[in-house]
Structure formats: C-alpha cells, structure tokens
Amino acid sequence: MSHTLGIRQAQKQKTRQALLDAALTLLEEQSLSSLGLREVTRAVGVAPTAFYRHFRSTADLGVALVEEALGSLHPMIRTTVSTAGDSGERIARAIELIARHVDAYPAHVRFIARERHGGVQPVREAIQAQLARFAEEVKTELAKDPESVGWNDDDLLMLAHLYVDQMLITASLFLEALEAPQEQRERVTQVAARQLRLISVGRRHWLD
Amino acid sequence: MSHTLGIRQAQKQKTRQALLDAALTLLEEQSLSSLGLREVTRAVGVAPTAFYRHFRSTADLGVALVEEALGSLHPMIRTTVSTAGDSGERIARAIELIARHVDAYPAHVRFIARERHGGVQPVREAIQAQLARFAEEVKTELAKDPESVGWNDDDLLMLAHLYVDQMLITASLFLEALEAPQEQRERVTQVAARQLRLISVGRRHWLD
DNA sequence: CCATGCAGTTAACAACTGTTCTCTGGAATT
DNA sequence: AATTCCAGAGAACAGTTGTTAACTGCATGG
Numbered sequence: 198m199s200h201t202l203g204i205r206q207a208q209k210q211k212t213r214q215a216l217l218d219a220a221l222t223l224l225e226e227q228s229l230s231s232l233g234l235r236e237v238t239r240a241v242g243v244a245p246t247a248f249y250r251h252f253r254s255t256a257d258l259g260v261a262l263v264e265e266a267l268g269s270l271h272p273m274i275r276t277t278v279s280t281a282g283d284s285g286e287r288i289a290r291a292i293e294l295i296a297r298h299v300d301a302y303p304a305h306v307r308f309i310a311r312e313r314h315g316g317v318q319p320v321r322e323a324i325q326a327q328l329a330r331f332a333e334e335v336k337t338e339l340a341k342d343p344e345s346v347g348w349n350d351d352d353l354l355m356l357a358h359l360y361v362d363q364m365l366i367t368a369s370l371f372l373e374a375l376e377a378p379q380e381q382r383e384r385v386t387q388v389a390a391r392q393l394r395l396i397s398v399g400r401r402h403w404l405d
Numbered sequence: 406m407s408h409t410l411g412i413r414q415a416q417k418q419k420t421r422q423a424l425l426d427a428a429l430t431l432l433e434e435q436s437l438s439s440l441g442l443r444e445v446t447r448a449v450g451v452a453p454t455a456f457y458r459h460f461r462s463t464a465d466l467g468v469a470l471v472e473e474a475l476g477s478l479h480p481m482i483r484t485t486v487s488t489a490g491d492s493g494e495r496i497a498r499a500i501e502l503i504a505r506h507v508d509a510y511p512a513h514v515r516f517i518a519r520e521r522h523g524g525v526q527p528v529r530e531a532i533q534a535q536l537a538r539f540a541e542e543v544k545t546e547l548a549k550d551p552e553s554v555g556w557n558d559d560d561l562l563m564l565a566h567l568y569v570d571q572m573l574i575t576a577s578l579f580l581e582a583l584e585a586p587q588e589q590r591e592r593v594t595q596v597a598a599r600q601l602r603l604i605s606v607g608r609r610h611w612l613d
Numbered sequence: 614c615c616a617t618g619c620a621g622t623t624a625a626c627a628a629c630t631g632t633t634c635t636c637t638g639g640a641a642t643t
Numbered sequence: 644a645a646t647t648c649c650a651g652a653g654a655a656c657a658g659t660t661g662t663t664a665a666c667t668g669c670a671t672g673g
Binding site for chain 1: 618619620621622623
Binding site: 411412413416441442443444453454457462 | 629630631632633639640641
C-alpha cells in the first residue's frame, strides 16, 4: 500500500522532521510568536533559506506541529471514553492514560497548552479545530452509553466539552509536576480523579 | 491618608502606566516572549533607555501586568461566590459578571489566558500564584455555604479549583465571541450555565 | 545517457534588537 | 539660593532577524 519514497523525497521529509523536532525543543522555553526561522535552521545545522523549502513561515510550521501533536490522538480518545467497567475504573484508567501521554510527549503537550491561546492566529485556529473534533468524538461515544438515555444533543456536547477541557487541564498539571517528586504527581492524580468523579455524579443526577 | 505625590513621582508613574498600556495593546497580537522593549517604548513615544527606569526586562513588565489584571479581582470573586439566592440565580449572575468583565477588560483577560501557559516563567508563576489565591478564597466562601456541611478540606479545594478553571474557560470563550454576533455570545452563556449547573448537581449529590 | 527538477548553499541587504555610556534639564532637598 | 538627584534623551555597539538572488550538486524521468 505504502509507496516507497525515492531517495530525494525521503531526504526532504527527514529534514522537515528535523526542523519540526528542533522547533519543538526550542518551544519548551518560549512561545511560537518569538520563534525565529534562523533559530530553527541553526539548531538543525542547515542553511536558513532551506527553511522555505518546507514551510512558508514559522506560523506554518506551528500548524504542522498541531497536526503532529493532536492528529494521532483521536483513536486513543475514542477508546478511552468508550472502555467498559464501572465509573471509578474508567476514571482511573483515563487519568493513567493522560499521565502516560504527558510522560511520553511532554513537549507536544506543552506546545498545545501554550499555543491554544497563544499569539499566532492560524495555530490557535488549528488547535481549536482539533479540540472541537475531540469534543464531537467524545460526544458520539457518550451517546452510546446507557447513562445517556434521555439526554439531548446540546447537553451531550456540553458534557463532552467539559471532559475535553478537564483532560487538558489535567495534562497541564501533570506537565508542571513532571520533574517534581512523586508525591506531587499523586496529588494531581487524586485531585483530577475527584473532579472527574464529581462531574460523573452530576451526570448521573442530571435528569432529576 | 493618601500622600499626594510630587510632580516628579507623578510623571514617573504616568510613563510607567503608559508603558503598561502600550504593552497590553501590543500583546493582543503576540506573546510576551516576543515583545521587544523598543517596541513598547516606540509605541509610547519615549526613548528605549527610559524603559529601564521602570522595568528590568519585558518579563518584569509582564509580572506587573499580572498584578494589574488579577490583583484587583479578589473582592469581586469573593462576593460573586457568596451571593445569596437559589443555585440557578447564582450561576446566571456569575456568568453575567464574567461577560461584563471580558467586555470591560478584554486585553487583560487575553493576556492572562495567553501567558498562563506562556513562554515566560516568572509570569507563569505570578499567574499561578494569583489563581491559587483565587481558589483558596473560593474555598473559604464555599465552606460557609450550608451545602458544604460534611465536606472535607481537600474536596472543597478541588471544587474551588474546578470553579476557577471553569471561570477562566468561560472568560476565554467570551473573548473569542467578542466580535461575533450576539447569537454566539448567547450560546456561550448557555453552555457555560449548563456546565456550572452540572457541577452544582454533582456537588449536591457528592456525599451520597 | 542526458536534460530537467529541486533540496540545500552562499552571500548580501536593510532593518531590527538589547544594552552601555554620557549627558541634560528640572524637581527635590538643604 | 545653591546643591543634589534622577527620569528621560541621545548616540553608538555588536549581534540578530526575515527575505532576495544566484548558485551547485545530485536524484529523477524521458
């Protein structure tokens, strides 16, 4: 199925990925709107002008980073929401999954949290679009749940948004606790669990 | 009580405020980490070197902006949480208050949302500190509520954080809808109201 | 096998940055 | 009235930025 790329295109994608990786590293300590194209090419070890072969601007690169950071996350979210088990187990599993993801891709998570409200419009819009997709997907998974009988579409969507936002908040807290002692990480876990539990209690009694 | 400042100190504070105002305007379309000190002084019409008379760096100015944006907000929050009335009324009033605040100080709100996870550490820390204060204050107000009997401190604090985060999310949504048609603003209002309602339902049945 | 295409290079540009040092005019202090 | 103080100005610094143009070498398709 996958057509093997020629030597040429392979090299190109390799430098492109190197640019993305270098940018992501640089963005751990600054915002996209202050990221210079020369800074990125210097980190890769390539001429400044080579940048233009891959991206029109750093904003363009930012949009590509959004795709890289969130694009592959959709299946994971779907399965997380729709896993079976009682409420407590599901909450624990979801939080565990977020914690693992932050551990595995801290720079990606930081980038999304930072640029969601950041100074570069196209990137903001790309993130909003992906998060809206997440909310829609969570909503369709929630709809399948027996607890959702009697719920109208608007309420399901608002609950989905609540979950998505809560997910991001939790991820951001784990990020801050990345280099902190294990104790603080567990505090984050427990607070997040209780917040999700409160939301699920509200959900259970919504139709009273 | 208030000692009238000399001509000298008055002029100084005036330029200082002009710098803060100019910076806030410039920050509507970029992040703090890309804000140049020359950019700010140029906008005010003052020599670049004058900047150093007031701030050590743009990061320092950012911290001052956090104080300006959030420092005066504490009394407002306290009274909002502790106002009487049934749950529905209180929710409506809180959201109305957020909407008015975003209308009155959009640049401040944008700045906080943007720099909360932004690329400048001291500013991030200043914001986190203020938000932690908010959470503590909300917690003590919640504790006075008759609905909170039987709640332990940890649970009250996690609920307070939930409210504070929800407040920021709502403010950010109003911000995006600032120049949008009235219809979208009302959608934001309704979604926010339902989310707060779900949380308060969860709160009511928490001890089951 | 040869001509084309194109990723990456080199060099140069005007404009911009933060920071230093020196200076000045007028308010504040004595 | 004489002196000190200090917010802001001015000029200069080395270094940075994005963008342009013309180039080189090598993989590619005819």
